[in-house]
Amino acid sequence: MVILAGGILLTLILIALRRSHLLIFTAAEIIILAAIVAALLHLNQEPQIIGDIIVVDRFGLYYQILLLSATLVISIFSYISLERLFSDKRKEEYYVLLMLATLGSSMMVISTHFISFFVSIEVLTISLYTLISYYRERDKAIEAGLKYLVLAAMSSAFLLFGMALIYAVSGQMSFHALFAVATNYSGSSNVMLIAGAGLMIVGIGFKLALVPFHMWAPDVYEGASSPVSAFVATVSKGGVVALLLRFFTMTDLYRYQNVMLAFTVIALLSMLAGNLLALQQRNVKRLLAYSSIAHLGYLLVAFIAGKGMGVQAATFYITIYMLTILGAFGVVTILSKTDSEADGTEYYKGLFWRRPLLAALFTLFLLSLAGIPLTAGFIGKYFLLTAGLGNGQWLLAFVLVASSVIGLFYYLRLIVTMISQDEDYQKGLSPGIPSKGGLLTLMVLGILVLGLGLSPGWLIDLVRTLP
Amino acid sequence: MILAGLIILLMGCGVLAWLAGRWNNTLPRIISLFGISIQLLVVVWIWLTHQQGSVTGQWIITYTHSWIPAFGIQIKFGIDGLSLLMIALTAFLGLLSVLTSWKEIKHRVGFFHFNLLFVLAGITGVFLSLDLFLFYFSWEVMLIPMYFLISIWGNENRTYASYKFFLFTQGSGLLMFLSILGLYLIHGHNTGIFTFDYEQLLGTVMQPQTAFLLMLGFVIAFIVKLSTVPFHSWLPDAHTQAPTAGSVILAGLLLKTGAYGLIRFVLPLFPQASHQFAPVAMVLGVVSILYGAKLAFAQTDLKRLIAYISVSHMGFILLGIYAFNEMAMQGVVMQMVAHGISTGALFIIAGTLHERIQTRDLGQMGGLWAKIPKMGALGLVFVMASLGFPGLGNFVAEFLILNGSFMANQKLTIIATLGLVAATIYALRIMQKVFYGKEQKTWVIADFSIREMGIMITLVIAVVWMGLFPSAVLTVSRPSVLKVIESVADRKAQTREAQLHRQTTLEQKITMTGASLPGHHWNTNSKKAN
Numbered sequence: 001m002v003i004l005a006g007g008i009l010l011t012l013i014l015i016a017l018r019r020s021h022l023l024i025f026t027a028a029e030i031i032i033l034a035a036i037v038a039a040l041l042h043l044n045q046e047p048q049i050i051g052d053i054i055v056v057d058r059f060g061l062y063y064q065i066l067l068l069s070a071t072l073v074i075s076i077f078s079y080i081s082l083e084r085l086f087s088d089k090r091k092e093e094y095y096v097l098l099m100l101a102t103l104g105s106s107m108m109v110i111s112t113h114f115i116s117f118f119v120s121i122e123v124l125t126i127s128l129y130t131l132i133s134y135y136r137e138r139d140k141a142i143e144a145g146l147k148y149l150v151l152a153a154m155s156s157a158f159l160l161f162g163m164a165l166i167y168a169v170s171g172q173m174s175f176h177a178l179f180a181v182a183t184n185y186s187g188s189s190n191v192m193l194i195a196g197a198g199l200m201i202v203g204i205g206f207k208l209a210l211v212p213f214h215m216w217a218p219d220v221y222e223g224a225s226s227p228v229s230a231f232v233a234t235v236s237k238g239g240v241v242a243l244l245l246r247f248f249t250m251t252d253l254y255r256y257q258n259v260m261l262a263f264t265v266i267a268l269l270s271m272l273a274g275n276l277l278a279l280q281q282r283n284v285k286r287l288l289a290y291s292s293i294a295h296l297g298y299l300l301v302a303f304i305a306g307k308g309m310g311v312q313a314a315t316f317y318i319t320i321y322m323l324t325i326l327g328a329f330g331v332v333t334i335l336s337k338t339d340s341e342a343d344g345t346e347y348y349k350g351l352f353w354r355r356p357l358l359a360a361l362f363t364l365f366l367l368s369l370a371g372i373p374l375t376a377g378f379i380g381k382y383f384l385l386t387a388g389l390g391n392g393q394w395l396l397a398f399v400l401v402a403s404s405v406i407g408l409f410y411y412l413r414l415i416v417t418m419i420s421q422d423e424d425y426q427k428g429l430s431p432g433i434p435s436k437g438g439l440l441t442l443m444v445l446g447i448l449v450l451g452l453g454l455s456p457g458w459l460i461d462l463v464r465t466l467p
Numbered sequence: 468m469i470l471a472g473l474i475i476l477l478m479g480c481g482v483l484a485w486l487a488g489r490w491n492n493t494l495p496r497i498i499s500l501f502g503i504s505i506q507l508l509v510v511v512w513i514w515l516t517h518q519q520g521s522v523t524g525q526w527i528i529t530y531t532h533s534w535i536p537a538f539g540i541q542i543k544f545g546i547d548g549l550s551l552l553m554i555a556l557t558a559f560l561g562l563l564s565v566l567t568s569w570k571e572i573k574h575r576v577g578f579f580h581f582n583l584l585f586v587l588a589g590i591t592g593v594f595l596s597l598d599l600f601l602f603y604f605s606w607e608v609m610l611i612p613m614y615f616l617i618s619i620w621g622n623e624n625r626t627y628a629s630y631k632f633f634l635f636t637q638g639s640g641l642l643m644f645l646s647i648l649g650l651y652l653i654h655g656h657n658t659g660i661f662t663f664d665y666e667q668l669l670g671t672v673m674q675p676q677t678a679f680l681l682m683l684g685f686v687i688a689f690i691v692k693l694s695t696v697p698f699h700s701w702l703p704d705a706h707t708q709a710p711t712a713g714s715v716i717l718a719g720l721l722l723k724t725g726a727y728g729l730i731r732f733v734l735p736l737f738p739q740a741s742h743q744f745a746p747v748a749m750v751l752g753v754v755s756i757l758y759g760a761k762l763a764f765a766q767t768d769l770k771r772l773i774a775y776i777s778v779s780h781m782g783f784i785l786l787g788i789y790a791f792n793e794m795a796m797q798g799v800v801m802q803m804v805a806h807g808i809s810t811g812a813l814f815i816i817a818g819t820l821h822e823r824i825q826t827r828d829l830g831q832m833g834g835l836w837a838k839i840p841k842m843g844a845l846g847l848v849f850v851m852a853s854l855g856f857p858g859l860g861n862f863v864a865e866f867l868i869l870n871g872s873f874m875a876n877q878k879l880t881i882i883a884t885l886g887l888v889a890a891t892i893y894a895l896r897i898m899q900k901v902f903y904g905k906e907q908k909t910w911v912i913a914d915f916s917i918r919e920m921g922i923m924i925t926l927v928i929a930v931v932w933m934g935l936f937p938s939a940v941l942t943v944s945r946p947s948v949l950k951v952i953e954s955v956a957d958r959k960a961q962t963r964e965a966q967l968h969r970q971t972t973l974e975q976k977i978t979m980t981g982a983s984l985p986g987h988h989w990n991t992n993s994k995k996a997n
Contacts, residue, residue, distance in 0.1 A: 374611075382644075386648055389645070389648050397648075401644070412633060460535065460537045464537065
């Protein structure tokens with residue numbers, strides 16, 4: 001944490017001294033790596049509690065490592081993307097923003113107080129406004145940035161109002177205290193508590209792009225550059241998921257039937273709407289956006305299942321999901337050309353025969369998103385289903401299964417496009433030439449996805465040691 | 468170890484073949500041939516050496532290795548008479564499909580063989596798995612490569628067919644997965660042991676209603692694979708559009724995984740629910756027999772016609788399985804093997820014809836016997852086989868099935884027998900339209916080459932051998948069949964009363980409110996560990 005924060009300052013100074021893309025990139029990589037190492041070293045130590053505001057425990061550290069690693073991968077993709085799309089200037093500040101956003105996200109996973117929660121979520125969001133519209137020469141980037149700004153600000157307001165309501169009733173803002181307090185109220189105060197929780201759900205639902213708060217996601221994913229889209233889909237959502245899990249377990253909101261009912265409805269809607277809307281997409285980035293909406297819906301199934309296995313399943317699933325979606329966006333990034341990103345399906349026509357390795361990797365990621373055995377996605381889905389069924393959530397499990405079948409359809413369509421044959425593959429637009437470093441990163445991700453699909457034991461054991 | 472080795476061998480050869488395909492087109496073929504031959508040799512070796520051991524009804528060989536211990540998932544393979552037969556069929560047809568695609572596949576040979584070998588590996592996994600998670604895993608593993616086989620090397624309408632195939636099988640597969648999880652949780656809740664182990668799950672006690680629902684999940688997956696009416700509509704498309712090797716594997720092996728699943732999993736795991744379901748299943752079977760035969764008669768596309776013959780023949784299998792007696796079940800096993808061989812052969816003939824005259828339209832064929840007498844004669848053999856001509860494998864099978872099911876349900880069996888009459892009509896129509904009659908067009912067409920004759924002669928020997936010496940197959944499968952029949956008959960009586968009463972309350976918890984079971988179990992486990 002401190003390393004990351006200090007590192008950002010250091011990077012700023014470095015930028016002031018010398019504007020060199022490679023230098024700043026290397027510096028950023030080193031800082032992130034150092035932060036990962038630091039987190040790894042602390043993993044087996046006793047939880048440190050700093051006031052009521054922050055707790056550094058295994059759960060938080062695990063998520064921090066996850067988020068930082070994702071940022072590491074994203075920064076590699078960003079380097080490629082910046083070099084290609086963004087010829088001469090303003091490359092360096094990008095990494096500062098990226099690290100700042102990561103800082104926000106990784107602060108979020110260790111917060112146990114409304115204040116730290118809100119501060120970290122704002123650090124994250126405000127960096128994201130800029131990141132999304134970073135390629136300001138492009139219309140869509142500006143549009144996406146603006147859209148995100150307006151909606152995120154509004155959702156923050158919802159979140160804040162919800163917190164205020166809860167505070168007004170209970171006089172408490174730390175999760176610990178709220179747990180003790182929440183039982184004592186009844187009648188009108190209880191209504192206010194529920195209302196506060198409801199408003200918070202809206203805020204959180206927006207950050208996670210859950211249906212019906214998902215409208216921004218496709219536009220933002222399409223408008224932002226692929227690495228930034230990947231960041232929104234992984235680091236930003238991962239942090240919020242961790243916070244949500246912690247918030248609910250610590251305050252035990254599982255007691256409230258109404259709140260859980262709201263989440264059940266949101267989960268059902270997200271799974272169905274995400275997959276159904278993805279069917280209509282021709283743009284790969286928009287497709288991935290809807291797919292990620294559906295995946296967060298799946299994740300809620302485990303989240304609703306509750307403490308113990310539900311939390312483990314959710315943590316496991318978000319790990320797998322991050323791996324896979326990073327890979328998918330990585331492929332999009334790598335195929336991008338200097339003037340445009342490879343987001344139309346026509347770029348992928350016959351890819352299997354032109355770039356077999358890349359296409360095989362993309363197929364692997366898509367199959368993992370679809371949850372097909374041999375890939376990590378299947379094990380993740382299995383974990384979710386077991387958690388859901390273990391809690392008697394037959395409806396959710398059933399919808400999960402049904403919507404996965406719908407989901408299969410569009411993943412398959414993309415795969416079919418990639419293997420389409422001789423006659424028509426010359427017609428496909430030729431994508432950019434993949435860079436070696438990016439390809440290597442993708443291969444690492446691919447091996448992880450495949451490896452976790454075959455022997456997920458170690459990760460499951462690790463996840464189960466988290467409280 | 469040898470069982471896991473079989474699968475690793477196939478997968479390894481698959482990867483090798485893909486890599487080899489970058490340099491040379493022949494190398495992948497040789498590698499695949501080599502891999503499958505070894506599998507066949509191993510199977511023959513097991514057959515010859517271990518036959519005595521199988522009489523006791525135990526597994527001939529088992530192999531257990533832990534995989535994901537946290538969930539009670541293990542790699543557990545076992546082989547008994549039934550699996551042995553199925554694996555033998557897999558290796559045999561696998562070998563032939565490599566040979567038959569020797570000239571047919573000219574593009575992306577490496578990737579083709581990679582997919583082919585992975586399908587075979589998946590099928591082998593399905594026939595060997597004794598862990599339900601592993602079973603489902605293998606079940607899905609065979610889908611993706613099959614999907615690729617159809618959608619890359621298929622005929623004109625391949626994309627549609629491959630989608631349909633994939634969505635049907637995947638969707639139904641997921642239902643089965645839900646059932647597997649349900650079974651896993653119920654068993655875990657009853658005994659405190661969370662495991663996917665087939666043998667441990669066998670005695671799971673549950674409420675009749677729950678059992679019925681769980682069974683339905685399995686049954687739907689299996690009868691979709693078995694292409695029973697009304698879930699048959701993927702089959703004609705997939706079979707017609709697939710390349711020859713794909714059709715052979717689809718008809719010869721993939722359909723059998725459905726039947727195998729019913730025999731191995733559904734009946735022993737849900738004996739009572741199966742009894743409840745039997746009348747429905749038998750009706751579905753009879754409907755499939757007649758409807759398949761009727762549609763087969765109406766087809767003008769040769770491959771489609773053969774595909775509907777499969778629908779009809781699979782109806783016999785369903786009828787036989789749910790007759791719950793030894794004779795019918797033995798007939799089913801026989802039918803699985805015989806149908807694999809005879810339909811495989813018919814598809815090879817259709818494929819070779821298609822390769823030579825570029826059409827499958829029956830209207831454009833006719834009078835071909837004069838030009839290609841060898842193909843005609845061999846065609847006649849297999850057409851006779853599939854209409855149930857005495858002396859060939861299918862006759863024995865259908866005779867046994869009908870005989871057995873007559874004891875179980877007379878009315879339905881009498882109707883089913885009409886299927887045999889219909890079979891004669893559609894089968895003879897193939898001969899009439901393709902080989903006899905007036906020549907519609909003047910085709911320039913070559914007869915079977917030596918390689919193709921080799922393939923066909925092996926198939927002829929197999930089908931005649933099965934027809935004349937059915938006991939060779941039946942003795943191998945008998946112990947497993949008896950075991951299944953016993954489990955269905957036994958449990959029917961005893962499970963109902965004593966055990967169920969005790970468990971009812973526990974049961975309700977899981978189905979209704981569902982306490983957080985696995986987490987609970989782990990906590991106790993970790994306490995023990997501490």
